[in-house]
Amino acid sequence: MAANLPWDITIEILSRLPVKSLVRFKCVSKSFYSLISQDSQFKRKHLDQSTRHDLIVNLEHGPERLFSSSLSYLSSDDHDQEGVIELPYPIKDNFSEYMTVSRSCNGLFCIQDIAGIVFIWNPSTRELRRLPDCPRTNDRIAYSLGYDSSSDDYIVLSIHKSIIGDCAARARTVFQLISLKRDSSWRKILDLPGMKFSLYGSYDFYNGAFYWTENIFIYSRRYGPLVISSFDIKEEKIKKIELSPPSRYSDQYTIFDVSVLGGKLCLYSLSSVTSFDLWVIEEYGVMKKILSIRLNEIQRYAAQVFKPLYLFEDGKIMLHTRINRIEQVDIYKDGDSAPKTTAASCKILRAYIYNETLISPQG
Template sequence: MNQAIIPEKDRKPEEVSKNHHVMEVRGIGDLPHDLIIEILSRLPVKVLCKFRCVSKSWQGLLTRDKEFIARHIECSKRTPLLLIRRYLSSAIEEPSNTETTIELTSVDMKGDVTDRFKKVIDGPVHTFISCGSLSVLCCMYSLYVCNPSIREIVRVPYRPNSRISNIGFGYLPISNEYKIVHLYHTSYVGNGKMGCEIFSFTSCENVTTGSWTRIGDCPFSAWTSEYPVCVNGVIYWSLSSGWKDRSILSLDLKKQEFASISYPIRDSKKYSLLEYIGLMGGLCLVGFSEETSRMDIWMLKSRNKNWAMEYSINLSSLCPKLLISTDDHSQEILVHMEQRDLICYSLKSQNSRRIGYHRAIKNYNKPCLYYGSLVPLG
């Protein structure tokens, strides 16, 4: 026998709320798939993580639909976040304990903290690199991939008791793969060369299903004191040739080919700071001059591998300390100042704005830029 229909005014409040919720879910489910993706991709990760509990179909869309995850990352690029890290080690109290607690804090471009969490790993961490929405943490004998948006850190399978030294991290759009590049010195690779192996894993798939591949030896010795950057599927490191003959090592992830690129400037006294970043769709070299208070920007032309001066900007009394890598196609430069302020300079409008920093920034390491995403790791 069919149950009598009870008017809404006579129902219990929890029943009314539940039915309304079901109607809302069914309502959006009746929309075209493309429109659902377009709507949900504009929401922040925190909200979407709650939606995963709505139903199995929503969970599948938000965790396994590659089209949605890719679209959400594109929308997230409009609101980038800063990832600030701090390491808390108990080695002083317990020397035999090698574990390290890493605290990750996310800050938006207004300076407000959006998230903070802690994870215990096999530290200490000597390299931390971000690429898009993911980061790589490199310890002496272990590697981790991290998606800070969903608070997930997964250990990369690696040979036990094998020391890890120089790491690069990049993304290859053509194959939808992330690549961790390990450059290392071995007894059989001499004459300044380094061995090279690459760990590849597909976006939205379990990191542990990825694999290592050894490629040809690197003909140069990369300098590990500067973090590498990835631009358009190419990873760049600084070469350890010193100021007088500075150059950049590049690895094309698609072709798996190394190359050396000379710097456009040879005068070590001209700039107090000289760093390379991804900018305006290519690799750029940014130099700061204390004498003239100017910021010069060269862009590497891909065809002939020559540098062209694109901008020379007056920074007045600003005292830059370091650059923070931004998106490859961004037209904004994030400059970390001596006063621990962060200046965002727009090349398009030629205006700058100050970003209110986290109050405890002095206790943290150099921040990285990343984008919120639901890319699963495990």
């Protein structure tokens, strides 16, 4: 029957299937193999229609092992072991406690190992690509991965400090880029004195730019407005947005950071005496509050991490938390003071969200 279907209808059907099935179907025929493995338009179509998002965690008692599960499974009430699979570890002999992993971009991850080597990894297809060594003089700050829609190419941003002599006060921040298709080596694009950067290394990619907060810790208003910086990959320039948090934060010790959730640029805060709050940053820096979680006394004073991972369509949010040195992944809804426990509520080391994709790290 499949042989009698028009090719365009066959493509539509295949573009809606999970990656695991498509990998198996590559052996059906030469045309299937060519479509699934080599056709960039089909890969993009499959990505655009993909609705499955997965969570990767590695557990405290087994740091060398990675486990993946779909978010639909984690948010349901019916949990069994079949909903969780183990992934082959991407970098041999380098466990995740020694890895730095950026937020996923279109299902791809940028990974740096303990030796400073950078890789691009697709957990859906298990493909891994090592990038050329990145020139750096001092401490690495961050790597992040973005997508240039004008050239259908993926861009890796490297940010690191360059200290002149032995004087930290004269440190410069160096920006370097490499594209997966066009570049064979890293190229320096900016060398800025006194640049402020995210202490958490959160450089999320949104709408053609990498975003981070400069003054992440706000106490009273003595530090001035909250500043969000961005690096535009087309113009290769730094831009800034100044935000004014609500006045009720003026006398509180509050952590602010940015995150891309539900396809929108968001600002979130963790306050020492109130709550976890989430805003969407709209045009011209307008903030629209969409969620607030009440923190009890134990959470307020014991929380070291309250990081959003995923915003569901029904308004619930998945958070990676570390409270009293115990790390969990839980789901909250607006107004909650206690989470809905998920299958990932156990001692973990890292947690990452990605969507299924056929996109190859090879470019």
